[in-house]
Amino acid sequence: MICVICKSSATAPGHTTVTLERDQSVIVIKQVPAEVCQDCGEYTLDQSTTERVLAIGEDAVKQRAEVEVVRFAA
Secondary structure, three states, rough: EEOOOOOOOOEOOOOEEEEEEOEEEEEEEEEEEEEOOOOOOEEEEOOHHHHHHHHHHHHHHHOOOOEEEEEOOO
């Protein structure tokens, strides 16, 4: 798949770090499986991974996390 941002390089399976912010919470999720551009580093998540990342973020916000750093678990 060609990167939708730089349009000059293909993406490849890899891992990335996703940062979410809501209200006073910052959630950092490490080692998220993604399609990553080999040129610019932009990433794309599939639907199930996106749903999981958002659920992790929602749980952290509900627990009133100010800053939360977690590793994505398959």
